[in-house]
Amino acid sequence: MLESLYVKDFAIVGEAEIAFGPGMTVVTGETGAGKSLMVDALLLLAGGRADAGMVRHGSERAELAASFDLAGRADLREWLVAEDLDEDGACQLRRVIRSEGSSRAWINGRPVTLTQLKTLAAGLIEIHGQHEHQALLDRGQQLALLDAFGGHADEVAMVARDARAWREASARIADLSRGADHAERIEWLGHQVEELDRHALAPEDLVALEERHRRLANSGALLQGCAVLAERLDGDGEHALLRLVARAQAEIAHLATLDDRLAPIGELIDTAQIQLGEANDALARHQSALDLDPDSLADAEAQLGKLHELARKHRVRMPELKAHADALREELESLRGAGASIASLREQQQRHATAWASAAKALSARRAATAKTLSDAVSALMDELGMRGGRFEAQLETVDGEDPDPQGAERCEFLVSANPGQPPRALRKVASGGELSRISLAIEVAALGSDAIGTMVFDEVDSGIGGAVAEVVGQKLRALGGRSQVLCVTHLPQVAAQGHQHLRVVKTSDGASTETRIDALDGKARQEEVARMLGGIEITRETLAHAKQMLGKGLRAEG
Numbered sequence: 001m002l003e004s005l006y007v008k009d010f011a012i013v014g015e016a017e018i019a020f021g022p023g024m025t026v027v028t029g030e031t032g033a034g035k036s037l038m039v040d041a042l043l044l045l046a047g048g049r050a051d052a053g054m055v056r057h058g059s060e061r062a063e064l065a066a067s068f069d070l071a072g073r074a075d076l077r078e079w080l081v082a083e084d085l086d087e088d089g090a091c092q093l094r095r096v097i098r099s100e101g102s103s104r105a106w107i108n109g110r111p112v113t114l115t116q117l118k119t120l121a122a123g124l125i126e127i128h129g130q131h132e133h134q135a136l137l138d139r140g141q142q143l144a145l146l147d148a149f150g151g152h153a154d155e156v157a158m159v160a161r162d163a164r165a166w167r168e169a170s171a172r173i174a175d176l177s178r179g180a181d182h183a184e185r186i187e188w189l190g191h192q193v194e195e196l197d198r199h200a201l202a203p204e205d206l207v208a209l210e211e212r213h214r215r216l217a218n219s220g221a222l223l224q225g226c227a228v229l230a231e232r233l234d235g236d237g238e239h240a241l242l243r244l245v246a247r248a249q250a251e252i253a254h255l256a257t258l259d260d261r262l263a264p265i266g267e268l269i270d271t272a273q274i275q276l277g278e279a280n281d282a283l284a285r286h287q288s289a290l291d292l293d294p295d296s297l298a299d300a301e302a303q304l305g306k307l308h309e310l311a312r313k314h315r316v317r318m319p320e321l322k323a324h325a326d327a328l329r330e331e332l333e334s335l336r337g338a339g340a341s342i343a344s345l346r347e348q349q350q351r352h353a354t355a356w357a358s359a360a361k362a363l364s365a366r367r368a369a370t371a372k373t374l375s376d377a378v379s380a381l382m383d384e385l386g387m388r389g390g391r392f393e394a395q396l397e398t399v400d401g402e403d404p405d406p407q408g409a410e411r412c413e414f415l416v417s418a419n420p421g422q423p424p425r426a427l428r429k430v431a432s433g434g435e436l437s438r439i440s441l442a443i444e445v446a447a448l449g450s451d452a453i454g455t456m457v458f459d460e461v462d463s464g465i466g467g468a469v470a471e472v473v474g475q476k477l478r479a480l481g482g483r484s485q486v487l488c489v490t491h492l493p494q495v496a497a498q499g500h501q502h503l504r505v506v507k508t509s510d511g512a513s514t515e516t517r518i519d520a521l522d523g524k525a526r527q528e529e530v531a532r533m534l535g536g537i538e539i540t541r542e543t544l545a546h547a548k549q550m551l552g553k554g555l556r557a558e559g
Helices: 037-045 074-082 114-124 139-150 153-176 180-199 203-217 219-234 241-258 260-289 294-314 318-336 338-384 433-446 467-481 523-535 541-558
Strands: 002-010 013-019 024-028 061-068 092-098 103-107 110-112 125-128 391-398 410-417 455-459 485-489 501-509 514-521
Touching: 002 037, 013 514, 024 467, 037 061, 037 092, 037 125, 037 455, 037 485, 074 114, 092 114, 103 114, 110 114, 125 433, 139 153, 139 338, 139 410, 153 338, 180 294, 180 318, 203 219, 203 294, 203 318, 219 241, 219 260, 241 260, 294 318, 338 391, 338 410, 338 433, 338 467, 391 433, 433 467, 467 485, 501 523, 514 523, 523 541
Parallel strands: 024 485, 024 501, 125 455, 455 485
Antiparallel strands: 002 013, 002 061, 061 092, 092 103, 103 110, 391 410, 501 514
16 A cells, blocks of 8 residues: 655655555646646656656756555565565655656665566556556456456466476476487586596595695705705704704803803703704605605696696586586486486376366366456446446457466456447557546456555546546445555546545746645545535535535445
8 A cells, every 4th residue: 555655856846745545545636736746756656767857847856755555465575575675564666867867766775677666566556547557458467357356366376386387397308308419418428427537536635636746846956955954954064053052052051050040041952952953853854755756746747737627628626526527427327317207207297287277177167257247347337437338348368379378278358348339449459548547447346356456546537527427436436445545636526525535736836936735635625625626716605515515425425
């Protein structure tokens, strides 16, 4: 349900924020005041095309925002979560249109594409009377409305489930049934797995190989460096470290006889002599283990070269070759058993096709009965709404093809004949905006509560009618408002008197600029507005009394 609408610097509206409640809200005002601006704002918030002419003269940008209550709309809350647009259950649409014509959109404060905005708005609001934004003109929506009207949810779900299962089995069969390509893949995989098994190393073994190669490649430098270091530790020269430490030991021992406080220093030097001796022994052992082995180096280089080659070939890193081999082996085993898998999948496919055919047949029967009921109900309402002799038909057309279809075995097209003697035509091809609005109203009233959309907007729904028909239109809209939220732009007092809430659009000018404001009416102000709609500029006691009577009739109808 639409909770509030905020517009700033939009057309001739400086700034306005409107709160909406449940039921039917009527919007009235003199011709040219801008009654349809709210509808235009909602169209833009639903992803409609924007242009620079929508920005108030002298302003840099127009801002539009609408908040919706998603109570009872788990599907839309789930969509927001899936798109990472959820915000503690809130639902706010916002759009900014700049004076050069560009625009941006947000949902719950996060930037979105117009496609995302349209997707969400399609489940929130339905606008009648504007060809460019009507869910009822879409054949998919028409089928969904027919199913909702007939209560076919369980049958539709069963048909869709069986069709999806059939398609999944078919896709798997196609994947496993590639003929020659399939055999070639098995041969190729066998060769790759054999080659990888011969050469690929586990990550820890690869690290050991790289370390061994590094030692062998640098064995000459290591031997030379170790020899130089051994000479410095315990060579024949007088500056070898062990010789120097021995001298230091002798000197500190002599000095300690003169000052016993130097004894701890002597102990530290003794420790250093022990550690240097151990280091010299370890170096000697390492030096003896070093060897110049060109053959071992060549083997290590060849092994690493092969691993590099395999990594480039399979487009993985060398440490991942072993895991890649396991993945290819798993695919190879799967393909070698494909024959048995395909036979099993074909059995599953046939079971799903049989189940779908049974479910689709049951759904088709229910749809045929529902189509007749809906057609009769809407045709009767069209007669009440001033389209005498008009006829509505929910036509079912069988889908071509033998494959199970998730939507069932047929599609729906709403056909309308607005006047007696005319053949029915597709609703989406009806030219008259007023007729289209009343037909849409008839469908909505006939299908009260069948669809999930919580806010319906009727613009120019009363075009070309008056008198008793206008009163019937008002009554039908009010009845519709008892189940869904209805926003109706009208110039007829018979319709305005039926509203649960009343908004008046007023245009003012100081000679230099023009501005529109929106007032919420109640009590006396509402009576005066209905009287103005009845009697024009001069409001008499008679028109006020008539207005009061009409408003009272609307309240009695509610009771």
